[in-house]
Amino acid sequence: MQVNVYPWQHDTWQHWQKLLGQDRLHHAVLLASPKGSGRIALTAMLAKTILCKNGVAEPCGVCHSCKLFDADTHPDFHLLKPEAEGKQIGVDAVRKVNQYAWETSQLGGQRVILIQDADRMGEAAANAVLKTLEEPPSNCHFILLAASMDTMLPTVVSRCNKWKPKLPQESVVKRWVEAELFDSVPLQVIRINRGAPLAAKAFVESGSLGAHEGLLDAFSGYVTTKQGLFTLTEKLIKSGNDGLQWLSFLLLDVMKLQQGTQEGLVHCESLPLVEKIGRAVSASVVMRQLTALNKLKSDLVRSTGLNNELMVSRWLSDFQ
Numbered sequence: 530m531q532v533n534v535y536p537w538q539h540d541t542w543q544h545w546q547k548l549l550g551q552d553r554l555h556h557a558v559l560l561a562s563p564k565g566s567g568r569i570a571l572t573a574m575l576a577k578t579i580l581c582k583n584g585v586a587e588p589c590g591v592c593h594s595c596k597l598f599d600a601d602t603h604p605d606f607h608l609l610k611p612e613a614e615g616k617q618i619g620v621d622a623v624r625k626v627n628q629y630a631w632e633t634s635q636l637g638g639q640r641v642i643l644i645q646d647a648d649r650m651g652e653a654a655a656n657a658v659l660k661t662l663e664e665p666p667s668n669c670h671f672i673l674l675a676a677s678m679d680t681m682l683p684t685v686v687s688r689c690n691k692w693k694p695k696l697p698q699e700s701v702v703k704r705w706v707e708a709e710l711f712d713s714v715p716l717q718v719i720r721i722n723r724g725a726p727l728a729a730k731a732f733v734e735s736g737s738l739g740a741h742e743g744l745l746d747a748f749s750g751y752v753t754t755k756q757g758l759f760t761l762t763e764k765l766i767k768s769g770n771d772g773l774q775w776l777s778f779l780l781l782d783v784m785k786l787q788q789g790t791q792e793g794l795v796h797c798e799s800l801p802l803v804e805k806i807g808r809a810v811s812a813s814v815v816m817r818q819l820t821a822l823n824k825l826k827s828d829l830v831r832s833t834g835l836n837n838e839l840m841v842s843r844w845l846s847d848f849q
């Protein structure tokens with residue numbers, strides 16, 4: 530697991546180091562930070578430090594524990610995450626972690642359980658984890674990672690020591706991504722990725738720039754000519770959750786323009802396209818379809834994948 534502390538995480542990391550140095554780190558740390566903010570590398574850094582046999586506020590990098598951590602084979606480190614991207618963490622997986630929490634450390638030290646996407650635990654799973662957080666086993670640390678605390682079970686949140694580091698301003702993020710890629714990057718890429726630096730960088734590196742542009746063009750063509758439903762559905766299915774999120778941003782932009790404001794548009798560099806859609810689709814349809822899209826996104830998280838194409842194509846048909 531990659532460990533790192535990015536420039537915008539220094540404050541949080543220094544606080545944690547201080548707490549570690551004073552042996553005051555809470556047994557359950559909850560970090561709320563968007564995907565692509567470098568949150569996994571930061572919490573891995575914390576886990577590695579807790580487990581290190583020599584370091585107190587920094588992993589030494591040479592002890593047996595650090596070596597095992599780097600090789601992803603540390604017996605006292607357990608990572609819990611959804612089985613597939615965008616899916617929920619099930620109650621059975623949490624029960625296994627609860628059992629693990631009560632086992633003794635293999636290396637005779639601390640144990641760390643990292644729950645990635647803790648905001649993707651269903652109610653039963655969250656309640657199961659709550660029990661362990663309420664009566665924490667000794668020498669066992671929980672690190673919970675979430676995009677937002679708002680969708681988590683409040684009783685779980687209240688049991689944790691909460692951290693919500695701020696992301697840098699978008700101009701700073703843009704400069705950081707450009708320096709990493711040795712290339713200029715449109716501002717809307719930063720906004721599409723909610724200002725998360727690593728997500729914006731990965732967006733460019735993975736070729737999403739082209740996929741995003743292609744999807745927007747296909748969508749605009751469809752809503753203006755009412756043709757190309759099949760191709761568009763295919764494109765949307767291919768781009769998965771990301772594609773639906775891009776359209777959600779796009780419709781919100783259209784709605785803003787229709788209401789006469791350009792403030793905070795995500796697609797700030799695709800204004801002609803946003804305007805074109807705004808002329809072709811009435812404000813009431815935009816609003817209705819945006820609401821339906823948000824519901825569709827959450828329905829797809831729970832779906833088995835069999836009906837995805839049908840559900841997406843039905844939503845698109847409602848533009849007609």
Ligand SMILES: [Zn+2]
Binds near residue numbers: 592
């Ligand atoms: Zn070490």
